Structure formats: structure tokens, C-alpha cells
Amino acid sequence: MKTVEIEDKNFLTKEDMFLGGKTRKLVLSMPKKDSITEMFLEKVVSGYKSCGIYLQNKLPLDNKVLRSLSALDPDARQHSSFLKALKTLGGIIPARLTEEEEDCIEAEIHRFQADDCLPQETERVDSWWGIIKKSGQYPALSKVAIAACTIFHGPMVESSFNTMGDIMDPKSSNMAVETYNSIQTVKYFIKSRETTATKLYRRDDFLYSPIDRQLTRNIMKSSCTYRERLKKRNHDEMERINKLQVKNTSELDSKKKAKLTLQAEAEKDLQAHVKQQAKQ
Incomplete structure (x- = not known):
């Protein structure tokens, strides 16, 4: 193209x-x-x-990553460029292969291309590669393929900007990037279940129904993590101030007030002197 x-x-x-x-x-x-x-x-x-x-x-038609990702399609095995694309994909996707898997992945790719007993294709590529992984026939290759399937793509990219637009406002300008990531992860998790937070954690009787202990532990852990991060940030800020030898803001404010007071007294004395000269 x-x-x-x-x-x-x-x-x-x-x-x-x-x-x-x-x-x-x-x-x-x-x-x-x-x-x-x-x-x-x-x-x-x-x-x-x-x-x-x-x-x-x-369009990034000559992008090496995108061209290699096309090899994940089960029908791609019928094309002559399949081997080259899949080998390239194995070299650029960080799938954390062991030394043994790195040695045998090329042989798996050649064996995979000639395999006539692969499972029937499914609607989703990641589901199909999940079946391949469960079979255990191509452990290294399936690990690379599933890692490639986790790349963030699709129309959800645009919706993520809309989600961040709902969260970001002047009051949340100091929110950490990790917090945004956490909110995004929770929203995607709930959306994948095709439900809402109120439905997911709904209790029939809010007084007597048992609470979700895992949810409680997660909330408490999140609060502790936030407080530790805030404490560390304040500590780092104080170290930075001490390193730069910046004086306390209260001292600066008192000096500023003293300067304004001296200016006011000087202007008062000047006006009195002008009036005295006018009388003479």
C-alpha cells in the first residue's frame, strides 16, 4: 500500500x-x-x-511493529511474509522469555506455520492465542503473541481522553499520574464486566449483608500508600528547600511587612517636611 x-x-x-x-x-x-x-x-x-x-x-503503513502485528492473525500463516513478521515480533515485544524459550522460539514459528491441527478460529485473536497457550505446544510463541495482544489499541483510546476530561479540573491539577492510571484501570475493569460500581458491590441489606473484605483491604491499603507517598513528598520538598538554603516563608513575610512599614513612615515624614516648607 x-x-x-x-x-x-x-x-x-x-x-x-x-x-x-x-x-x-x-x-x-x-x-x-x-x-x-x-x-x-x-x-x-x-x-x-x-x-x-x-x-x-x-498512515504508518511502513511501521515495523504494526506490520509484524499482522502476523497474529491466524490466516496470516498462509502468507509468505508470515515467518519474517513473526520473528521480528519476537525480537521487539518484551515477553520476558527465558533463555531456553529464546533458543526454541524460531523452531516453534516454523513448526507453527506447518501445523494443520490448530484449533478453529474465534472472533477474537487474543482468545484464539489463549487456546494455543493452553495447549502447551508453543509456549514461547504464545507468550510473545499474548504480550503483543495486550498493546493498548482500538476506540478505547479516544474514550480514555474523555474519561480523563471528566476527572481533570482545577481542583485536581496536583493529582499524581499514578492516580489517573488507577482510575482508568478501575473504569476499564467495570466496563469489561458490563456493569457499574453500584451494581458490582451492591448489598441487598446495607445493614446486615456481609461486606466485601477484599474491597475493604484494598481501600485501607490505598489510603496507607497515599499517606506514605505524601509524607515522602513533603520530606523530599523539605530536603530540597534546605539544600537551596531558602529561608522560611514566615521570615520573608515579616521582612516584607517591615519594609512596607519603613516606606510608609518615610512617606509620612516627607509629607510633614513638605507642609513645613510650605508654611515658611
């Missing part, structure tokens, strides 16, 4: 290119050599050409 020549000879004819149902009916109802229709079709062709050139320059 990166090397396709976007020229008129590679385009569909004006009669076959996509125009939309209503537009096509309108074009067909016009005379064949109508000047307005011909001008419109020329602009459509020019628009398709400009769009194609823009997409070639804008």
Missing part, C-alpha cells in the same frame, strides 16, 4: 467508482456528455487521488 502508484490508470472508471446511491441516480439521469456532470466526476477523481496520497503519507 505504501508503494502503490495513485494514478488515474489504477482508478476505477467514472461509472464504477463509489458516489453514493442518490448521487449515482442523479448522475445517471443526466445526459452522458453534460458538462456539469463531467466536471463533478473529475472533481471526485481528484478528491480520491488527493485522499489516497494523504493516507500514504499520513
Whole structure:
């Protein structure tokens, strides 16, 4: 796609290119050599050409990671570039392979390509590779594939910005990045269950129903972690102030007040002197 020549000879004819149902009916109802229709079709062709050139320059079609990720598709085994793509993927995805797995992953890839007894394809690629991992036939390869499937992608990227927009405001400007990550993780967990927080932790009787002990422990641990982090941050700030030998703010405020007082007294003396000179 990166090397396709976007020229008129590679385009569909004006009669076959996509125009939309209503537009096509309108074009067909016009005379064949109508000047307005011909001008419109020329602009459509020019628009398709400009769009194609823009997409070639804008889209990461030659990105090594994205091209290698295409090898995760079960149907990719039928293509000649499968071996190269999957080997490249094994070298760039941090799957934490052991030395033994690094030695045998290349052999697994070749054996995997020729395997005719693989399970039936599923709707989701990550689920299919999960089945491969459970089989135990390709431990190193499946570990790399599942690590690649965990890459953050899809329309959820845009929704994450909307989620952060709901959280961020002038009052939360000092919120740590770790807190944002934690909120995002919780929201994705609840959304994957197709439920809400109130439904997930609902108690039929809020007085007598047993509480979720794990949730209570997590809340207490989160509070302790936050207090320790806040204490460490204050300690680091005090060390930084002491290192820079910055004086206490209260001392600075008192000096500022003394300076203003002296200025006021000087102005008062000046006015009295001016009045005395005027009387003389």
C-alpha cells in the first residue's frame, strides 16, 4: 500500500467508482456528455487521488511493529511474509522469555506455520492465542503473541481522553499520574464486566449483608500508600528547600511587612517636611 502508484490508470472508471446511491441516480439521469456532470466526476477523481496520497503519507503503513502485528492473525500463516513478521515480533515485544524459550522460539514459528491441527478460529485473536497457550505446544510463541495482544489499541483510546476530561479540573491539577492510571484501570475493569460500581458491590441489606473484605483491604491499603507517598513528598520538598538554603516563608513575610512599614513612615515624614516648607 505504501508503494502503490495513485494514478488515474489504477482508478476505477467514472461509472464504477463509489458516489453514493442518490448521487449515482442523479448522475445517471443526466445526459452522458453534460458538462456539469463531467466536471463533478473529475472533481471526485481528484478528491480520491488527493485522499489516497494523504493516507500514504499520513498512515504508518511502513511501521515495523504494526506490520509484524499482522502476523497474529491466524490466516496470516498462509502468507509468505508470515515467518519474517513473526520473528521480528519476537525480537521487539518484551515477553520476558527465558533463555531456553529464546533458543526454541524460531523452531516453534516454523513448526507453527506447518501445523494443520490448530484449533478453529474465534472472533477474537487474543482468545484464539489463549487456546494455543493452553495447549502447551508453543509456549514461547504464545507468550510473545499474548504480550503483543495486550498493546493498548482500538476506540478505547479516544474514550480514555474523555474519561480523563471528566476527572481533570482545577481542583485536581496536583493529582499524581499514578492516580489517573488507577482510575482508568478501575473504569476499564467495570466496563469489561458490563456493569457499574453500584451494581458490582451492591448489598441487598446495607445493614446486615456481609461486606466485601477484599474491597475493604484494598481501600485501607490505598489510603496507607497515599499517606506514605505524601509524607515522602513533603520530606523530599523539605530536603530540597534546605539544600537551596531558602529561608522560611514566615521570615520573608515579616521582612516584607517591615519594609512596607519603613516606606510608609518615610512617606509620612516627607509629607510633614513638605507642609513645613510650605508654611515658611
